[in-house]
Amino acid sequence: MANADCIVIEGSNMAEAHPVGFQWVMEAKKRGAKVIHVDPRFTRTSANADKHIPIRSGTDIVLLGGVIRYVLENDLWFEEYVKTFTNASTIIREDFEDTEDLDGLFSGYDPETGTYDNQSWAYQGEKDMLQRGLPDRDETLQHPRTVFQILKRHYARYTPEMVQAACGISQEDFEYLAKAVTENSGRERTTCFAYALGWTQHQGGPQMIRTSAVLQLLLGNMGRPGGGIMALRGHATIQGSTDIPTLYHILPGYLPMPKVGQDSFAEYARAIGKKEQKGFWANADIYAINLLKAWWGDNATAENEWAYHYLPKLTGAHGTYQTLMRMLEDGVDGYFLFGQNPAVGSANGRMQRQGLAHLKWMVVRDFYMIETATFWKDSAEIESGETRPEDIGTEVFFMPAANHTEKSGSFTQTQRMVQWRDKAVDAPGDAISELEFAYELGKRVREKLKNSTDERDRPILELTWDYPVDENGEPDAEAVLAEINGRHIAGEKAGEPLKSFGEMKDDGTTIGGCWIYTGVYADGINQARRRKPGKEQPQAALEWGWAWPANRRILYNRASADAQGKPWSERKKHVWWDEEQGKWTGLDVPDFPPTKRPDDPGDPSKGGAAALAGTDAFIMQSDGRAWLFAGTGMVDGPLPTHYEGPESNVENPLYSQQSNPTRVTFTSKDNLSSPGASSEGGDVYPYVFTTYRITEPHTAGGMSRFLPYLAELQPELYCEVSPELAEELGLEPYGWATIISARSAIEAKVLVTERMTPLQIGDRTVHQIGLPYHWARGKEAVVSGDGVNDLIAMNLDANVQIQNSKNSACAIRPGRRPHGAELRALVDEYRDRAGLVPAEEAEVDGAMGAPGEGPVDGFSPHEVRGPEEATAVPDGTPSMKEMNNR
Numbered sequence: 098m099a100n101a102d103c104i105v106i107e108g109s110n111m112a113e114a115h116p117v118g119f120q121w122v123m124e125a126k127k128r129g130a131k132v133i134h135v136d137p138r139f140t141r142t143s144a145n146a147d148k149h150i151p152i153r154s155g156t157d158i159v160l161l162g163g164v165i166r167y168v169l170e171n172d173l174w175f176e177e178y179v180k181t182f183t184n185a186s187t188i189i190r191e192d193f194e195d196t197e198d199l200d201g202l203f204s205g206y207d208p209e210t211g212t213y214d215n216q217s218w219a220y221q222g223e224k225d226m227l228q229r230g231l232p233d234r235d236e237t238l239q240h241p242r243t244v245f246q247i248l249k250r251h252y253a254r255y256t257p258e259m260v261q262a263a264c265g266i267s268q269e270d271f272e273y274l275a276k277a278v279t280e281n282s283g284r285e286r287t288t289c290f291a292y293a294l295g296w297t298q299h300q301g302g303p304q305m306i307r308t309s310a311v312l313q314l315l316l317g318n319m320g321r322p323g324g325g326i327m328a329l330r331g332h333a334t335i336q337g338s339t340d341i342p343t344l345y346h347i348l349p350g351y352l353p354m355p356k357v358g359q360d361s362f363a364e365y366a367r368a369i370g371k372k373e374q375k376g377f378w379a380n381a382d383i384y385a386i387n388l389l390k391a392w393w394g395d396n397a398t399a400e401n402e403w404a405y406h407y408l409p410k411l412t413g414a415h416g417t418y419q420t421l422m423r424m425l426e427d428g429v430d431g432y433f434l435f436g437q438n439p440a441v442g443s444a445n446g447r448m449q450r451q452g453l454a455h456l457k458w459m460v461v462r463d464f465y466m467i468e469t470a471t472f473w474k475d476s477a478e479i480e481s482g483e484t485r486p487e488d489i490g491t492e493v494f495f496m497p498a499a500n501h502t503e504k505s506g507s508f509t510q511t512q513r514m515v516q517w518r519d520k521a522v523d524a525p526g527d528a529i530s531e532l533e534f535a536y537e538l539g540k541r542v543r544e545k546l547k548n549s550t551d552e553r554d555r556p557i558l559e560l561t562w563d564y565p566v567d568e569n570g571e572p573d574a575e576a577v578l579a580e581i582n583g584r585h586i587a588g589e590k591a592g593e594p595l596k597s598f599g600e601m602k603d604d605g606t607t608i609g610g611c612w613i614y615t616g617v618y619a620d621g622i623n624q625a626r627r628r629k630p631g632k633e634q635p636q637a638a639l640e641w642g643w644a645w646p647a648n649r650r651i652l653y654n655r656a657s658a659d660a661q662g663k664p665w666s667e668r669k670k671h672v673w674w675d676e677e678q679g680k681w682t683g684l685d686v687p688d689f690p691p692t693k694r695p696d697d698p699g700d701p702s703k704g705g706a707a708a709l710a711g712t713d714a715f716i717m718q719s720d721g722r723a724w725l726f727a728g729t730g731m732v733d734g735p736l737p738t739h740y741e742g743p744e745s746n747v748e749n750p751l752y753s754q755q756s757n758p759t760r761v762t763f764t765s766k767d768n769l770s771s772p773g774a775s776s777e778g779g780d781v782y783p784y785v786f787t788t789y790r791i792t793e794p795h796t797a798g799g800m801s802r803f804l805p806y807l808a809e810l811q812p813e814l815y816c817e818v819s820p821e822l823a824e825e826l827g828l829e830p831y832g833w834a835t836i837i838s839a840r841s842a843i844e845a846k847v848l849v850t851e852r853m854t855p856l857q858i859g860d861r862t863v864h865q866i867g868l869p870y871h872w873a874r875g876k877e878a879v880v881s882g883d884g885v886n887d888l889i890a891m892n893l894d895a896n897v898q899i900q901n902s903k904n905s906a907c908a909i910r911p912g913r914r915p916h917g918a919e920l921r922a923l924v925d926e927y928r929d930r931a932g933l934v935p936a937e938e939a940e941v942d943g944a945m946g947a948p949g950e951g952p953v954d955g956f957s958p959h960e961v962r963g964p965e966e967a968t969a970v971p972d973g974t975p976s977m978k979e980m981n982n983r
Contacts, residue, residue: 098118098121098122098124098125098289098291098323098327099121099124099125099128099323100125100287100322100323100636100669101125101130101281101287101288101289101323101324102125102129102130102131102281102286102287102288102323103130103131103132103133103277103278103280103281103282103286103287103288103289104122104125104126104130104131104132104133104288104289104290104291105133105135105274105277105278105288105289105290105291106122106132106133106134106135106136106142106146106290106291106292107134107135107136107152107157107290107291107292107295107296107309108135108136108157108292108293108294108295108296108297108305109136109142109291109292109293109294109295109296109329110136110138110140110141110142110293110295110789110790111142111291111293111329112140112141112142112144112145113140113141113142113790113791113792114293114329114331114789114790114791114792115293115329115331115511116792118329118511119142119145122145122291123145125323126145126147130281131147131277131281132145132146132147133146133147133148133149133150133273133274133277134146134148134149134150135149135150135152135157135160135274136149136150136151136152136295137151137152137153137154137787137853137854137865137867138151138787138789138817138852138853138865138867139151139851139852139853139854140852143852148270148273148274150266150270150273150274151265151266151854151856152264152265152266152856153263153264153265153747153785153856153858153863153865153904154742154785154787154865154903154904155299155301155741155742155745155903155904156263156264156265156739157296157305157308158301158304158305158308158737158738158739159255159259159260159263159264159739159750159751160260160264160266160271160274161305161308161309161311161312161737162252162255162308162737162739163252163255163256163257163259163260163271163275164274164275164278164312165248165252165255165308165311165312165315166252166253166255166256167257167275167279168275168279168312168315168316169248169249169252169315171279173279173316174315174316175282175283175284175315175316175317177659177660178314178317178656178665179245179314179315179317180236180238181659181660181712181714182314182319182320182656182712182714182715182722182723183244183314183722183723183724183725184244184720184722184723184724184725184726185238185243185244185245185248185725186234186235186236186237186238186243186244186245187220187232187233187234187243187244187720187722187726188220188221188222188232188233188234188235188240188242188243189218189219189220189221189242189243189244189247189726189728190216190217190218190219190220190221190242191221191242192204192217193217193218193242193247194217195247195250195251195736196251196734196736196738196752196754197250197251197253197254200752200753200754201738201740201749201751201752201753201754201758202754202758203218203734203735203738204217204218205217205218206758208758211758211759211760212732212759212895213732213733213734213759215728215729215732215735218726218728218729218735219728219729220232220233220720220728221233221242228371228373228374229373229374229375229701229702229704229708230374230375230376230701230708230718230719230720230721231701231720232720244725244726245725247726247736248311248725248726248736251736251738254751255739255751257271257272259750259751262750262858262859263739263747263750263751263858264856265856265857265858265863278312278316279316282316282317282318283316283317284317284665284666284669285665285666285668285669286323286669287318287321287322287323287324287669288313288316288318288323288324289318289323289324289325289326289327290309290312290313290325290326290327291326291327291329292305292306292309292326292327292328292329293328293329293330293331294331294789294790294902294903295787295789295903297897297899298788298899298900298901298902298903299742299894299899299901299902299903299904300740300742300743300756300757300760300761300892300893300894300901301733301740301742301757301894302894302897302899303731303894303896303897304731304733304734304737304738304896305737306326306328307727307731307737308737309326310326311725311736311737313325313326314723314725315725317656317665319653319656319723320651320652320653320654320655320656320657320688320714321651321654321656321657321665321669321671322651322657322669322671323669325651325652327511327512328511329511330510330511331790331796332796333501333508333510334507334508334509334510336509336510336511336513337507337508337509337510337515340509340513340611340613340614340645341581341610341611341614344416345411345414345415345416346411346414346415346416348385348388348408349388349581349610349611349612349614350384350388350611350612350613350614351613352369352381352384352385352388353368353369354408354409354410354411355405355408355409355410355411356410356411357410357411357412358410359410361402361405362382362385362402362403362405363382363402365385365405366381366382366385367382369381369385370382370719371704371719372704372705373701373704373708374704374705374708374719375699375701375704375705375708375709375713375718375719375720375721376705376706376708376709376713376715376716376717376718376719376721377705377706377716377717378717378719379704379705379706379708380601380705382603383601383602383603383612384598384601384609384612385403385405386403386601386603386605387583387601387602387607387608387609387610387612388609388610388611388612389403389404389405389407389408390403390586390605390607390608390609391561391580391581391583391608391609391610392404392560392561392610393407393556393559393560393561394559394561394608396559397605398605399604399605403605404556404559407555407556407559414898416898417439417443418443418444418763418891418893418898418900419898421439421443421448421449421452421891422452422763422765424452424453424455424456425448425451425452425455425765426455427455429455429456430456430457430458431456431457431458431459431460432453432456432458432459432460433459433460433462434459434460434461434462434463434469435462435498435531436462436463436498436531436799437469437797438463438467438468438469438796438797438798438799438873439453439469440453440467440468440469440472440476440873440884441467441468441469441797441798441872441873441884441886442796442797442870442886443886443900444886444889444890444891444900444902445767445768445840445886445887445889445890445891446477446841446884446886446887447477447478447767447840447841447887448765448767448768448891450472450476450477450478451478451767453469453472453473453491454472454473454484454489454490454491455491456491457490457491457492458491458492458493458494459491459492459493459494460494460496461493461494461495461496462496462497462498462531462534463495463497463498463799464497464498464500464528464799464800464803465799465803465877465878466495466877467797467798467799467875467877468873468874468875468877468878468884470493470495471875471876471877473486473489473491473493474486475874475875475876475877476874476875477874477883477884477887477920480874480916480917481916481917481918481920481921482917482918483918483921496527496534497524497526497527497528497529498528498529498530498531498534499524499528499529499530500524500800501518502520502521502522503520503521503522503523503524503528503530504520504524504530504531504532504571504574505517505518505519505520505574505575506518506530506532506574507574507578507625509645512644512650513644513645513652514641514642514643514644515614515617515624515625515642515643515644515645516625516642517578517623517625517626517642529571530571532571532572532574532577533570533571533572536562536564536566536572537570539557539560539562540562542557543557543558543560543562546558561580564576564577575618575623578617578618578623578625579594579618579621580608580610581609581610581611581614581617581618582594582595582609582610582614582615582616582617582618582619583595583601583607583608583609583610583612583615584607584608584609585600585606585607586605586606586607586608587605587606588606593621594618594619594620594621595607595609595615595616595619596615596616596619596620597615597616597619597647598612598613598615598616598646598647600615601615612646613645613646614645614646615646616643616645616646616647616648617643617645624642624643624648625642625643627640627641627642627643628641628642629641635684636684637650637684637685638650639685639686647686647688648686649685649686649687649688650685650686651671651685651688652688653688653714653715653716653723654671654672654683654685654687654688654689655672655681655687655688655689655714655716656714656715656723657669657670657671657672657673657683658670658671658672658673658674658695660695660712661674661695661696662674662681662694662695662711670683670684671683671684671685672684672685672687672688672689674694674695679692679694680692681693688714688716689709689714689716690706690709690716693706693709693711694711695711695712696711697709697710697711698710698711699711699713699721708721709721731896732759732895732896733757733758733759733895733896738751738752739751740752740754740755740756740757740758741755741756741773741774742756742773742901742904742905743756743760743762743770743773743890743892743901744770744771744773744779744782744839744890744892744904744905744906745773745774745904745906746771746773746774746779746780746782746783746861746906747774747858747859747861747863748774750859755773755774755775757894757895759895760892760893760894760895761892761893761894761895761898762890762891762892762893763891766934767840768840768890768891769839769840769890769928769933769934770839770890770892771838771839771905771906771931771933772931772932772933773906776931776932778930778931778932778933779906779931781908781927781930781931782837782838782839782906782907782908782927782931783864783906783908784822784864784865784866784906784907784908784909785863785864785865785866785904785905785906785907786816786836786838786865786866786867786868786888786905786906786907787865787866787867787868787902787903787904787905788868788869788870788885788886788889788902788903789867789868789869789870790869790870790871791811791869791871793807793810793811794807794811794869794871794872795807795871796871797870797871797873798871798872798873798878801871802871802872802873802878802879802880802881803877803878803879804879805879808878808879808880811869811871811880812880813845813846813872813880813882814843814844814845814846814868814869814871814872814882814883814885815845815846815847815848815869816834816836816845816846816847816848816866816867816868816909817848817850817852817853817866817867817868818834818847818848818849818850818853818864818866818867818909819849819850819851819853819854819855819864820849820850820851821855821862821864822853822855822864822866822909823847823849825864826909826910826911827911828847828849828909828911829847829911830847830848830849831846831847831848832846832847832911832912833845833846833847833911833912833913834846834847834909834910834911834912835909835910835911835912835913835914835923836866836868836888836907836908836909837907837908837909837910837923837924837927838888838889838890838905838906838907838908839890839906839924839927839928839931839933840887840888840889840890840924841887841888841924842888842914842920842923842924843883843884843885843887843888843914844883844913844914845868845882845883852867853865853866853867866907866909868885868888869885870884870885870886872884872885883914886902888905888907889901889902889905890905908927
């Protein structure tokens with residue numbers, strides 16, 4: 098980011114939520130970069146930017162789509178880059194139909210299931226050629242079904258006028274943004290985008306990110322210094338917990354979990370990457386074999402398909418919200434919580450606490466007695482009299498956890514950099530690390546099962562489970578890192594750590610717990626511990642920590658050089674082809690086969706890396722190209738398209754299809770949604786609230802509300818409102834306000850501020866309310882306040898199952914909320930006025946639907962829908978009566 102000429106921060110308050118990383122934005126600004134902040138609120142990031150552009154939450158695709166149109170209409174796209182490195186020239190099948198043809202839908206949509214059959218989104222070409230990544234192409238880009246022409250038609254209606262009508266952004270501000278981005282892109286200059294939860298926590302959030310990717314590819318900003326898209330991870334190792342995952346649908350290194358129906362290892366591996374395709378996913382079988390060998394050692398053999406059948410097979414989505422619905426149906430007996438506080442931090446906190454009350458037992462590991470551990474005695478429902486402690490049968494085991502200074506291990510942060518930290522002090526009392534807890538639990542379970550003859554116990558008993566421990570029983574964290582890195586287990590190198598994933602074999606002679614991390618323990622040295630100061634090494638700082646894969650700092654950096662392998666400019670050089678040495682070299686580790694010449698045509702008959710041409714810079718794609726058009730991987734469309742949020746009171750200005758047709762929700766009397774623009778009842782919840790974090794508290798508060806030093810800095814929940822809204826409703830500065838959604842009602846102190854900008858959308862003024870979400874009701878913390886996530890519905894994105902937290906509907910009125918039974922009466926009063934289904938008529942429904950297709954041919958299941966979702970059809974939005982009947 099320090100090398101960028103323009104930085105657009107959208108969907109993030111980086112200065113406040115990622116203050117350490119923000120120093121590099123300020124460094125870029127010192128060097129002359131232009132910084133633009135697009136956000137509903139004026140924040141600390143805005144104060145440090147050259148310009149703040151207020152936006153109606155949830156309309157980012159319209160804004161970025163408008164910039165895409167601006168780039169295409171004015172021939173500002175980086176032609177040589179686009180033709181060389183993207184799929185712009187690829188021809189799409191004849192039966193593909195765009196949203197322009199189907200008024201907001203793509204071809205293949207099934208209104209009964211709310212899912213797409215994406216066959217028509219595929220490339221055109223002969224089957225054998227398609228499997229080898231060689232589709233039909235028109236390098237002139239003139240064929241009407243080339244990706245380039247489809248892109249132009251798709252975004253033709255995203256005009257500056259449309260941006261103003263949908264986003265509330267003036268045409269002058271739009272032109273400022275478009276010019277800043279385009280003038281700072283090309284051979285000599287690069288623009289960087291950065292986002293966080295302000296993009297991800299939306300129905301359609303993944304497509305917002307995709308829109309920026311399309312734009313960055315058209316401008317030639319991917320794989321180059323100062324370019325790219327930075328996903329700002331909000332915690333110390335959130336990146337690490339997706340690489341070596343805590344997610345239900347992937348295995349380490351982004352290998353997908355097997356699905357029911359993948360009955361053999363060969364079938365599973367081929368679904369990830371075919372041997373005949375281009376690029377490094379052709380070796381998916383090798384990565385998976387090494388993982389299975391790391392887990393089951395000698396018990397994983399070619400004869401038993403590398404213990405593949407020990408892995409569970411997915412039947413649908415099994416994320417946190419699906420698990421909650423199963424809890425409510427008494428389908429979950431026990432629950433482990435490691436560093437989570439769902440009673441506070443997850444959407445629809447009321448339902449979260451209801452679900453916890455259906456458990457038989459729960460283990461909570463944390464530093465303090467967080468609200469999830471004490472929900473049974475001091476939750477909002479206990480206060481209101483809806484529930485009594487004696488009626489809750491959940492047995493809670495609280496186990497104190499060591500914090501990050503009290504244990505050794507690694508952090509993997511925003512830019513994929515793995516950094517090691519050593520234990521500074523011993524943990525107090527009974528507190529232990531997650532590593533020791535999991536290792537000890539595994540030992541005890543294995544001891545319990547040691548005499549078992551039940552076949553289902555074999556995967557546990559046959560695990561490799563032999564980490565060295567110190568005198569206190571703490572496993573050696575570096576031994577785990579070494580296992581993740583991998584090693585040779587046979588042959589002349591037996592016992593030696595692997596140096597790269599290229600050394601992994603498919604014959605069982607190597608193991609590796611996460612193929613993209615191979616090299617972090619090369620030569621038996623903890624590469625993540627390196628701390629060579631930046632002033633003592635070149636700018637890429639390859640000796641500070643270690644970045645996956647292979648310690649390269651910019652992914653797809655082959656694209657930083659032209660088709661001939663020469664840097665696009667001296668100013669932006671990064672890696673290049675050295676003819677004299679016969680290899681790729683430069684300031685970074687080249688993200689390309691090191692000796693493959695730029696003019697190498699590739700050998701399609703071999704597949705994998707050998708099939709890549711010298712210009713196939715995007716080596717993880719099956720055709721070697723960056724995808725402007727994504728025929729697979731996204732369940733809601735191959736091109737980003739604007740849909741209104743699930744509770745929006747604004748009619749979709751682009752299409753009659755109001756909301757994302759693949760949207761996911763759960764039918765429950767406690768998970769009702771505002772009818773939005775589909776009914777006059779939507780005006781009962783006329784305002785939009787968006788949630789966010791601030792610097793002093795930490796997420797759900799387990800690390801901040803219990804500390805007097807931090808609690809003193811932010812003692813209570815507040816809501817940010819504009820002076821105009823405060824005057825309209827009679828909200829007094831520093832007085833109380835009650836915010837009501839279709840789920841619950843909370844109270845907050847009023848902060849009247851010009852940081853909130855009313856936006857003119859058509860003939861209506863849209864007011865947005867800002868709510869930090871760090872507080873909760875409980876008696877253990879130093880400070881308490883209502884939980885903002887109680888207001889949020891479980892409306893999920895179909896691609897990634899993340900909740901829609903950033904643009905929900907609400908009402909707001911002066912004064913404090915009622916207590917006891919009167920609180921639920923208030924919520925029901927607003928529901929009745931909105932015409933929502935009466936609470937006694939709704940049913941909890943936690944059923945799960947059939948899987949769709951997800952990233953890397955994995956899956957993103959479609960869940961049960963609520964009333965509107967079940968009846969939405971292409972020709973319009975159903976009436977409230979139809980929704981209630983359904």
